[in-house]
Amino acid sequence: MAEYNITDSIDITDVNCPITFVKAKIALEELDDGDILSIRLNDGEPVQNVPKSIKEEGHEVLSLTENGDGTYQLIVKKVGD
Amino acid sequence: MAFTNEQIERYSRHIILKEVGAKGQKKLLNAKVLIIGAGGLGAPVAMYLAAAGVGTIGIADADEVDLSNLQRQIVHQTADVGKPKVQSAKETMEAMNPDVKVITYHEFISSENILDIIKDYDFIIDGTDNFPAKFLINDACVMAKKPFCHAGIIRFQGQLMTYVPGKGPCYRCVFKNPPPKDAVPTCKQAGVIGAMGGVIGSLQAMEAVKYILGVGDLLTGYLLTYDALKMQFRKIKLPADTHNCAVCGDHPTITELIDYEQAECDGTGL
Numbered sequence: 001m002a003e004y005n006i007t008d009s010i011d012i013t014d015v016n017c018p019i020t021f022v023k024a025k026i027a028l029e030e031l032d033d034g035d036i037l038s039i040r041l042n043d044g045e046p047v048q049n050v051p052k053s054i055k056e057e058g059h060e061v062l063s064l065t066e067n068g069d070g071t072y073q074l075i076v077k078k079v080g081d
Numbered sequence: 082m083a084f085t086n087e088q089i090e091r092y093s094r095h096i097i098l099k100e101v102g103a104k105g106q107k108k109l110l111n112a113k114v115l116i117i118g119a120g121g122l123g124a125p126v127a128m129y130l131a132a133a134g135v136g137t138i139g140i141a142d143a144d145e146v147d148l149s150n151l152q153r154q155i156v157h158q159t160a161d162v163g164k165p166k167v168q169s170a171k172e173t174m175e176a177m178n179p180d181v182k183v184i185t186y187h188e189f190i191s192s193e194n195i196l197d198i199i200k201d202y203d204f205i206i207d208g209t210d211n212f213p214a215k216f217l218i219n220d221a222c223v224m225a226k227k228p229f230c231h232a233g234i235i236r237f238q239g240q241l242m243t244y245v246p247g248k249g250p251c252y253r254c255v256f257k258n259p260p261p262k263d264a265v266p267t268c269k270q271a272g273v274i275g276a277m278g279g280v281i282g283s284l285q286a287m288e289a290v291k292y293i294l295g296v297g298d299l300l301t302g303y304l305l306t307y308d309a310l311k312m313q314f315r316k317i318k319l320p321a322d323t324h325n326c327a328v329c330g331d332h333p334t335i336t337e338l339i340d341y342e343q344a345e346c347d348g349t350g351l
Contacts, residue, residue: 018093018094018097019089019090019093021097022089022093022096022097023089025096025097025102025103026084026089026096026103029102029103029104030103057099
């Protein structure tokens with residue numbers, strides 16, 4: 001993660017689908033074009049759906065890495081304003 | 082303004098939509114819509130706009146809830162009979178969504194008060210049941226440069242159109258003058274199928290929401306009609322030429338609001 005200049009981070013491990021994506025989307029809307037958002041999310045449904053939905057919105061998924069505790073770290077670059 | 086967790090959950094199905102998002106939901110929360118008539122049309126409009134989180138909803142109606150209203154005016158409950166319709170509608174909307182501020186106008190709209198009532202609103206809904214009110218709303222909205230959605234329902238039929246200043250014909254471009262008194266039956270005399278208010282009022286609510294969000298195409302320049310028995314919608318293109326209209330044309334002859342005489346059995350709020 002150190003290679004990215006993270007603008008903002010959110011943790012969506014405490015919510016279920018679709019609030020996971022909704023929270024990520026709200027966080028992204030508050031950023032500017034090119035900003036980087038780091039998202040901590042759970043294995044399973046969130047990791048299957050959230051990156052896909054974010055891509056469908058036109059943003060760029062830079063990386064998805066396992067944290068080793070059943071959660072993942074998703075790094076997204078905001079595209080557009 | 083940041084959303085609370087409760088708002089994120091409440092509006093999640095809106096925020097997920099590409100055309101809405103957090104920005105669109107904030108537009109809705111900051112929007113002000115006035116509903117004239119808390120009847121068959123106004124009921125679903127009030128409920129959908131309140132549920133959608135339209136932040137300020139004005140509602141105007143001089144009547145009290147009557148038992149004969151409840152077959153279609155779903156914003157009112159049996160226990161509300163006798164209560165001012167605006168009060169009953171306010172209670173329903175506030176119970177649905179605490180984010181909504183409801184402002185009530187327990188009075189008939191007239192040439193005297195309409196401009197003052199509409200001036201603070203972004204969009205106006207015509208949910209009235211009589212021609213004098215419909216022409217008054219049209220003329221006032223044209224003069225005050227306010228967008229509004231007209232609708233009318235009777236028996237198994239309904240219609241609607243949307244006026245946005247400078248974006249097409251107004252109601253008077255299409256229907257020059259009110260019909261002679263008693264030439265057209267009112268709802269009271271003719272009857273109306275209950276769900277008609279739901280169909281047409283929901284379409285009016287949709288127009289208001291789209292206008293606030295700035296997405297899609299509005300029903301400007303078109304009249305949409307619905308015949309429930311034939312199960313037929315028709316979208317009729319209206320003449321684009323508004324130059325000669327008596328109120329919105331280049332040289333308007335109607336420059337003051339008119340209180341047309343109302344058929345005796347009429348009331349507002351179908």
